[in-house]
Amino acid sequence: MNNQNAVLYAFSKQDVEKIIESVIDKIRKTELIGDTNIAPEEDRLTQTEAAEMLGVSVQCLIKWKKKQLVPYYQINRSIFYSKKELLDLARNNPKLVKLPRD
Numbered sequence: 586m587n588n589q590n591a592v593l594y595a596f597s598k599q600d601v602e603k604i605i606e607s608v609i610d611k612i613r614k615t616e617l618i619g620d621t622n623i624a625p626e627e628d629r630l631t632q633t634e635a636a637e638m639l640g641v642s643v644q645c646l647i648k649w650k651k652k653q654l655v656p657y658y659q660i661n662r663s664i665f666y667s668k669k670e671l672l673d674l675a676r677n678n679p680k681l682v683k684l685p686r687d
Contacts, residue, residue, distance in 0.1 A: 629666075632664055638671060
């Protein structure tokens with residue numbers, strides 16, 4: 586038998602579940618980026634929701650906001666983001682959205 590062609594499988598149940606969750610998360614993010622019809626009441630995101638959608642920390646999102654890399658809105662002291670604008674940004678900058686590591 587040629588050892589170069591041998592394939593070994595040694596995954597625990599937890600490993601398989603983690604892999605499946607990762608694949609599902611990637612599919613969801615891909616579907617999210619392709620979504621163009623967003624109802625106005627679903628367009629407003631908090632910083633936490635926006636960071637989660639982009640797969641980054643809130644601190645990272647705040648840094649991007651300060652550097653004017655992401656569009657945002659401020660009413661008094663409340664800051665929010667447009668889901669549609671963030672999705673457009675992600676479409677034009679695919680490396681911006683961080684998918685989970687395998």
